[in-house]
Amino acid sequence: MNPPIFPERSNCLVKKYLSLEIFNALEHQKTDSRFTLAQAINSGIKNWDSSIGIYAGDAQSYRTFSLLFDPIICEYHGFSKDKNHKPDISPLMLPSLDPEKKYIKSTRVRVARNLEGFSFPCHISLSQRRKLEKKIISALDRLKDDLKGKYYSFEPIDEKELKQLKKENLWFQKGDRFQDAAGINSDFPKCRGVFHSFDKRFMVWVNEEDHLRVIGLERTSDISSVYNRLSRALSALNQSLAFSRDETYGYLTSCPTNIGTSMRAGVHIQLEKLEQNKDLLHGIVKGYNLQIRGTGGEKTKVENAMFDISNRQRLGISESKIIQNLHAGLLAIIKAEKNLGTP
Ligand code: ADP
Numbered sequence: 171m172n173p174p175i176f177p178e179r180s181n182c183l184v185k186k187y188l189s190l191e192i193f194n195a196l197e198h199q200k201t202d203s204r205f206t207l208a209q210a211i212n213s214g215i216k217n218w219d220s221s222i223g224i225y226a227g228d229a230q231s232y233r234t235f236s237l238l239f240d241p242i243i244c245e246y247h248g249f250s251k252d253k254n255h256k257p258d259i260s261p262l263m264l265p266s267l268d269p270e271k272k273y274i275k276s277t278r279v280r281v282a283r284n285l286e287g288f289s290f291p292c293h294i295s296l297s298q299r300r301k302l303e304k305k306i307i308s309a310l311d312r313l314k315d316d317l318k319g320k321y322y323s324f325e326p327i328d329e330k331e332l333k334q335l336k337k338e339n340l341w342f343q344k345g346d347r348f349q350d351a352a353g354i355n356s357d358f359p360k361c362r363g364v365f366h367s368f369d370k371r372f373m374v375w376v377n378e379e380d381h382l383r384v385i386g387l388e389r390t391s392d393i394s395s396v397y398n399r400l401s402r403a404l405s406a407l408n409q410s411l412a413f414s415r416d417e418t419y420g421y422l423t424s425c426p427t428n429i430g431t432s433m434r435a436g437v438h439i440q441l442e443k444l445e446q447n448k449d450l451l452h453g454i455v456k457g458y459n460l461q462i463r464g465t466g467g468e469k470t471k472v473e474n475a476m477f478d479i480s481n482r483q484r485l486g487i488s489e490s491k492i493i494q495n496l497h498a499g500l501l502a503i504i505k506a507e508k509n510l511g512t513p
Pocket residue numbers: 276277278280339383387434436437438463464465466467468469478
């Protein structure tokens with residue numbers, strides 16, 4: 171492999187931090203599962219418009235390729251290795267932000283989890299993915315009370331069931347070109363599926379970008395209620411599954427933007443006035459270290475002024491602090507929207 175060349179206009183962090191010296195030091199390194207630098211940065215090379223451009227093939231990647239992962243992680247999360255990542259998933263009681271649902275249409279909190287002893291989705295064989303899926307299904311089967319539900323495998327899936335899952339936003343699709351180049355789509359849709367609780371407010375994506383995406387989604391603005399239920403589900407799942415975790419970097423995930431809490435907590439919020447005043451919106455979002463995504467998810471467009479606003483930082487911040495910051499930021503955003511004239 172030759173050292174990659176990125177176009178001038180690329181802002182990819184791999185381009186910024188993969189010096190020739192680091193390239194030479196890492197070029198021939200491999201993790202125990204034989205994951206290489208070339209595999210880790212393939213997505214960034216194929217997609218020079220990536221913001222990060224690197225994926226981990228297993229938990230060990232973070233150590234084996236730390237010369238490259240570390241500076242990228244520090245820049246993205248504003249983290250330094252002498253800081254500690256302290257989790258705190260204790261329950262919260264925050265007032266509902268918009269009980270009349272004028273602005274906030276739904277709240278979603280998700281975390282990513284990978285299981286110890288298995289490679290991550292971009293570097294896993296079909297037989298291991300199958301074994302993993304079985305293990306996860308048996309853990310999901312043990313959930314009780316309001317977390318009880320059903321697993322829908324994607325292979326094969328009944329057309330009627332699929333239509334319903336899509337309609338209710340309970341489904342995930344094959345990964346985008348960034349995930350594809352990383353190897354995450356291999357053997358899709360084999361060993362993929364979604365679990366949802368019978369009341370459809372709690373779900374688990376199996377073998378998407380991470381082994382599990384554990385998600386709370388409710389059509390309310392009651393962030394703490396969604397978060398509290400998710401924490402309860404995580405404790406229950408942790409009784410039968412061992413999650414991959416690191417002392418410094420917290421939960422380990424495929425994409426280094428997700429490590430730490432691995433939590434993205436956000437809302438779908440309709441902001442008709444702020445859509446016409448983007449500088450004001452971006453100023454508030456930046457001030458509270460939040461991020462904006464499009465209505466259909468990452469790298470999609472905002473449609474009908476429906477923004478996905480969520481936390482940006484996931485490492486070096488606790489789960490409960492993420493929720494508190496998001497709550498404060500959303501209060502400021504709703505206030506600004508009202509001041510601009512939306513009643
Ligand atoms: P992530 O990788 O954090 O799970 P993505 O940006 O890939 O998030 O989006 C996942 C899906 O969840 C997309 O279909 C998106 O439209 C949907 N989604 C995200 N936030 C919300 C929300 N607050 N309410 C309803 N759906 C949401």
